[in-house]
Amino acid sequence: xxLMSEFRQFAVKGNAIDLAVGVVIGVAFGAIVNSLVKDIxxxxxxxxxxxxxxxxxxxxLSQGEFPSLAAATQAGAATINYGVFINTLINxxxxxxxxxxxxxxxxxxxxxxETQERxxxxxxxxxxxxxxxxxxxxxxxxxxxxx
Numbered sequence: 001x002x003l004m005s006e007f008r009q010f011a012v013k014g015n016a017i018d019l020a021v022g023v024v025i026g027v028a029f030g031a032i033v034n035s036l037v038k039d040i041x042x043x044x045x046x047x048x049x050x051x052x053x054x055x056x057x058x059x060x061l062s063q064g065e066f067p068s069l070a071a072a073t074q075a076g077a078a079t080i081n082y083g084v085f086i087n088t089l090i091n092x093x094x095x096x097x098x099x100x101x102x103x104x105x106x107x108x109x110x111x112x113x114e115t116q117e118r119x120x121x122x123x124x125x126x127x128x129x130x131x132x133x134x135x136x137x138x139x140x141x142x143x144x145x146x147x
Contacts, residue, residue, distance in 0.1 A: 030095070037091050057083025 010016055038055075046052050058069045059080040066072035072079050127133075 029098075030091075033091055033095050033098070037087060037094060041090065041094075042087065054083040054086045057081075057086070 042054060046054070056069050058072060059082065060066060060072055060077050061079065062072075062075075062077035064075070064077065066075060066077060069079065069081060069083070128136075
């Protein structure tokens, strides 16, 4: 029973929930980036390179020649899939670039708020209302007369 209690405490903690949300968003973001690379970025690159499809670039380590990576895979040939690696590298660079801009924006907002908080903390307190100042003067005069 203690193990279940410890697991419940771990699962309900904010850090575990934040991590789970981060993973789900990361997976969704990965799908968007994969589509961006596959459907938006790679077709123009393929067009510029004369119809070259990076995902179909491979070296065969086995005997025989294969017209495509799918044919080599279906035949059970050992292959080095450097085209798939190039696509994955492009995916990584796009994700890193996007995260750079997201973190840059978050950092700028955080610095702005921290600067505002420091300015508010460093600012002198507002002057008391005039009636309080008059009462303080009267108090000080009464103290001076009696002392």
